[in-house]
Amino acid sequence: MPALLAPSYAESGLWQAQVPPPPPTGGEPPASVDVVVVGAGLCGLAAADTLATAGRSVVVFDREPLGWGASSRNGGMVIPELKSGPAGLERHYGELGTRLYAEANEAFDFVEATIAGDDGRAxxxxxYVRSGQLYLAHSPSHTDELRHQAAEHAALGEAVRFVEAGDLGAEIGSEAFHGGVVFDRTGGLHPARLHAGLATRAMNAGARVIDRTGVTGLSRRAGRHRVTTTRGSVEAADVILATNAYADAATPVLRRKVVPVGSYIIATEVLPEDLARSVSPTGRMMVDTKNFLFYWRLTPDRRLAFGGRRSLDPVDVSEARDFLYDSMxxxxxxxxxTAVEHAWGGNVALTLDRLPHVGRLDGAWYATGCNGSGVAMNTWLGHRLSQVLTGEAPPPALAELKHRNVPLSSWRHAYLPLVSRWFDFQDHR
Known part of the structure; x- marks a missing residue:
């Protein structure tokens, strides 16, 4: 059904409208630095902050205005997850799988500690609230899977519990689900505030952040990198590529390793307190079990933010908005x-194995492919890659995974609709 729109409705991100980013340092690019970071999202800014704090000269380039990207547009859910649970990762990858799962938890701990200032800085x-997550079975066929997940995590000593359908009323004001799992180790935050805070930290530490400046080429000679931008070239000892779903022609190899897929969010007008409580009595981050999943939450100012996608096909924001409103x-x-006051969208980076990846391209490090769960992981990966460059830590376990190209990537516009139909069929089982 067509969405009911508030008089103040705007096709723009709620978070970005509420919190403008700090002014970038700007100016002319330097001729030479220790490290060039490409992409001023959570990964790139965390990398720059760690490097600058360690005394490295660093410049961050972003082709868009600072705060434009997914780091300020996402649902604001801080989740220590990979697309497989600990047992599944261990079955598939052995001892490496155990380390992959440990890194997901380390990423969550790192973000919480950074927000709290546990590193001795502001x-x-x-x-941020440690809200917990409610993972909901959208059909009866998924309840056994969720029971198994709850038991798997509880066996590791985690605070996780399965909730029967008849008991869900204490967790969510909806009769649409058939059971759920509560994960205590999940938080909710205002993503534009997190992004702005990381940008401020990085610049205060001495990093330069130059937006509206695209990187158009990378080359390497005599062990040094030459980074060509729309405003000149920079020589660097090291490069970190933190473009995620927005890898472009400057890095064609990386572009072939991810599929950018649109994800969309609507935000309602501010809800009366009793209505908000009827929707979400506990204030948890909520996600369902579909391939084309919905994710939703109460915002800090008591709206409902409801996100997802109908398919892998490209759609405009207004079409996605009406679908999400009807689904909500x-x-x-x-x-x-209840009227919708904001609707927006952006791309997330999917990989073939649905796992994040870290690697090197002609000597440049990259991190990409958080598959829609990047608030914790992307932030930590930027920090960790900087520690690799400063010699403080080895590459993460994710760097040991083989990162396969997306088959026939130049033809994905033709076959993604077929994949969408298959996912939709599975979601209706």
Whole structure:
């Protein structure tokens, strides 16, 4: 159904409208630095912060305005997850799988510690709350899977529990689900505040952040990198590529390793307190089990932010908005008559194995492919890659994974609709 729109409706991100980014350092690019970081999202800014704090000269380039990208547009969910649980990772990858799962938890701990200022520096005021996550079975066929997941995590001593369908009323104001799992180790935050805080930390540490400056080429000679931009060239000892879903022609090899897929969010007008409580009594981050999953939460200012996608096909924001509004009312009919005030979208980076990847391209390090769960992982990967460059840590376990190219990547516009139909078929089982 067409979405009910508030008089103040805008096709723009709620978070970005509420919190403008800090002014970038700007100026002319330097002729030479220790490290060039490409991409001023969470990964790139965390990398720059760690490097500058360690005394390295670093410049961050972004072709868009600072704060434009997914780091300020996402749902604000801080989740220590990979797309497989600990047992599945161990079965598939052996001892490496155990280390991969440990890194997901390390990423979560790192973000919490950074926000709290546990490193002895100023923390980041980003409305962070350790809310927990409610993972919901969208069909009866998924309840056994969720029971197994809960038991798998609980066996490791984690605070995880399965919730029967009849007991879900204490967790969510909806009768659309058939059981769920509560994961205590999940948080919610204001993503634009987190991004702005990381940018401020990086610049205060001495990193230069230059936006509206695209990187157009990378080359290497005599062990040095030459980074060509729309405003001149920079020589660097090291390069970190932190473009995620927005890898472009400057890095064609990296571009072939991810599939950019649109994800969209609507945000309602501010809800009355009793209505907000009826939707989410506990304030958890909520996600369902579909391939084309929905994710939703109450925002710090008491709106409902409801996100997802209908398919892998490209759509405009207005089409996605109407689909999400209709879906939101199916999940929460008590929101009938509630208007949408913001609708927006952006790309997430999918990989063939649904895992993040770290690697090197002609000597440059990259991190990419968080598959829609990058607030914790992308931030930590930027930090960790900087520690690799400063000699403080080895490459993460993710660097040991083989990162395969997406088959026939130049033809994905033709075959992704077929993949979408298959995913949709699975979601209706």
């Amino acid at each position: 923390g980041i005021d980003c409305d 009312l199916r999940v929460h009919p008590q929101l009938a008559g």
